[in-house]
Amino acid sequence: MEYELGDIVKLKKPHPCGSQEWEILRVGADFRLKCMGCGHQIMIARKLVEKNTKEIRKNA
Secondary structure: OOOOOOOOEEEOOOOOOOOOOEEEEEEOOOEEEEOOOOOOOOOOOEHHHHHHHHEOOOOO
């Protein structure tokens, strides 16, 4: 799977706010993701994102 800035990824586990969708703000060895529900931002290892991704919506 190819990850790009602005894409929306749906992860397996929901964030405590209830949303499963995250916007990609930074791509590299670590990703910066922003929760689409509450706006919380996290840094997470690429390996974890790749393992836990259900689907990717391209931002076109």
